[in-house]
Amino acid sequence: MYITVLVKTIIFALLLILSFSCDAVNTEQKNLELLLPKSFEQIYLAKFGLDFPKTLDILNRCIQYNDKQCLKAYNEVTEGKKTLQSISSSHALETTLNIIEKSCLSKDENLANFTCYGGIISLYFYNSPEQDAKILQRIKIYPKKIKNMIFDNEFHWFYNRPNKDAWISAVSTMDVDWKNDTYKQYSLNLFRKSIEEAKGETWVSK
Amino acid sequence: MENFVILIGGPGLFMGCDKAHDQRWSNYIVPLQLAAMKNLYNKQPKELIHWVLYEPPYKKRWDADSVITKAEEKEDDGYNLHSIRKMATDKLIAAGGTSYINKIQTIAKTYSIQYKGINQPEDFWSYLLSLSDNSISRVWYSGHASGDGLMLALTHNSACQATAFATDMIYKADILKNSALVKKFIKKPKQVSKFYGCYTEGFAKTWNGVFGVASAGAKNKIDFGVVDTPSNITNIMERIEKTPTSLGNPNWTEYK
Numbered sequence: 001m002y003i004t005v006l007v008k009t010i011i012f013a014l015l016l017i018l019s020f021s022c023d024a025v026n027t028e029q030k031n032l033e034l035l036l037p038k039s040f041e042q043i044y045l046a047k048f049g050l051d052f053p054k055t056l057d058i059l060n061r062c063i064q065y066n067d068k069q070c071l072k073a074y075n076e077v078t079e080g081k082k083t084l085q086s087i088s089s090s091h092a093l094e095t096t097l098n099i100i101e102k103s104c105l106s107k108d109e110n111l112a113n114f115t116c117y118g119g120i121i122s123l124y125f126y127n128s129p130e131q132d133a134k135i136l137q138r139i140k141i142y143p144k145k146i147k148n149m150i151f152d153n154e155f156h157w158f159y160n161r162p163n164k165d166a167w168i169s170a171v172s173t174m175d176v177d178w179k180n181d182t183y184k185q186y187s188l189n190l191f192r193k194s195i196e197e198a199k200g201e202t203w204v205s206k
Numbered sequence: 207m208e209n210f211v212i213l214i215g216g217p218g219l220f221m222g223c224d225k226a227h228d229q230r231w232s233n234y235i236v237p238l239q240l241a242a243m244k245n246l247y248n249k250q251p252k253e254l255i256h257w258v259l260y261e262p263p264y265k266k267r268w269d270a271d272s273v274i275t276k277a278e279e280k281e282d283d284g285y286n287l288h289s290i291r292k293m294a295t296d297k298l299i300a301a302g303g304t305s306y307i308n309k310i311q312t313i314a315k316t317y318s319i320q321y322k323g324i325n326q327p328e329d330f331w332s333y334l335l336s337l338s339d340n341s342i343s344r345v346w347y348s349g350h351a352s353g354d355g356l357m358l359a360l361t362h363n364s365a366c367q368a369t370a371f372a373t374d375m376i377y378k379a380d381i382l383k384n385s386a387l388v389k390k391f392i393k394k395p396k397q398v399s400k401f402y403g404c405y406t407e408g409f410a411k412t413w414n415g416v417f418g419v420a421s422a423g424a425k426n427k428i429d430f431g432v433v434d435t436p437s438n439i440t441n442i443m444e445r446i447e448k449t450p451t452s453l454g455n456p457n458w459t460e461y462k
């Protein structure tokens with residue numbers, strides 16, 4: 001009798017712990033799904049913002065002249081970057097890749113731009129060999145429309161890939177609507193660049 | 207026949223939360239209209255001027271400006287700007303116009319300018335491709351821009367930050383991708399290709415390097431609003447190139 005009660009209590013306790021643990025995972029997931037899109041919208045400005053200071057020279061000028069629009073855009077991007085750096089994990093990457101897939105195919109202009117391209121820009125923060133491989137594997141199975149959006153563009157994370165050869169090899173045979181061979185070669189060359197070449201740009205240096 | 211192509215970007219929607227951008231729909235047209243009126247283009251006898259207008263933002267802006275909702279009428283933004291927008295569209299209609307695009311087409315016709323409306327950024331490159339070899343004397347741009355390229359339209363995010371949709375951009379890198387268009391340009395033309403937009407110096411430098419023609423742009427911000435401000439510089443285009451903004455001197459830079 002005593003043993004039966006003990007076993008039941010242990011099982012109950014285990015179920016309780018498991019339940020709390022699942023709740024914790026769900027809460028973390030929900031937090032990510034809220035935090036990531038907001039941060040994507042913020043870092044979107046680094047590439048597409050009208051007033052974001054792209055170079056350190058311009059940033060210094062913004063500070064010197066106390067240009068409010070410029071500083072506001074810079075602060076937005078900085079906040080987004082900080083958030084993304086603080087939550088960068090394999091789980092965050094997985095969620096990011098899911099959000100990219102969903103938003104880039106959305107008919108909503110804001111989602112298809114701010115969230116989609118912001119998400120793509122955020123891949124910059126995932127450049128361990130494992131994360132890099134995971135990104136490449138996922139992009140390979142993205143719909144063609146998203147591949148076109150990624151490779152008909154220029155993102156800083158093209159420069160900071162740890163396995164450049166894998167990207168060049170994969171992208172050269174990937175199903176992408178290249179306008180002509182010049183476009184294709186241009187994009188492939190971006191993966192040959194080093195992040196050092198972007199020094200002096202605010203995104204990389206600040 | 208020589209072709210002088212002017213690409214014209216568009217405004218964003220009127221945003222009460224953003225007093226710094228596009229309070230007026232005509233920011234990128236008026237300087238070009240004045241330039242045509244006073245021949246500030248320094249148009250050569252053999253040159254045909256083309257206005258290549260990115261139409262989507264003008265369509266959107268017309269739709270937004272010409273219908274002011276009841277809610278907007280009551281909105282107090284301190285400047286009655288909603289009423290000003292409506293007044294501008296009413297005035298345009300009273301003068302026989304039907305839309306902003308129609309108004310721009312009329313201006314172009316008045317000054318014997320070839321009008322071409324485009325709906326996607328890549329249509330600009332297709333238009334250059336459609337011109338005869340060795341015929342482009344120069345290319346100008348009037349509109350929003352950033353260090354990455356030309357922003358043919360403006361939008362705002364949820365924090366009211368001015369930005370462009372990726373699909374409205376002509377990137378600096380697109381110049382390199384379209385290097386085959388070099389045959390369309392006159393070799394060593396006397397006229398300069400000019401890119402009137404903020405931070406277009408890099409775009410101008412790449413344009414010069416790829417197409418081998420003199421090109422100019424701004425290292426810093428420029429302000430189209432200086433058209434209306436008192437100045438010793440009577441040439442409107444020169445005034446845009448030289449008048450200091452909130453970030454100091456535009457540092458207009460030419461590459462030969």
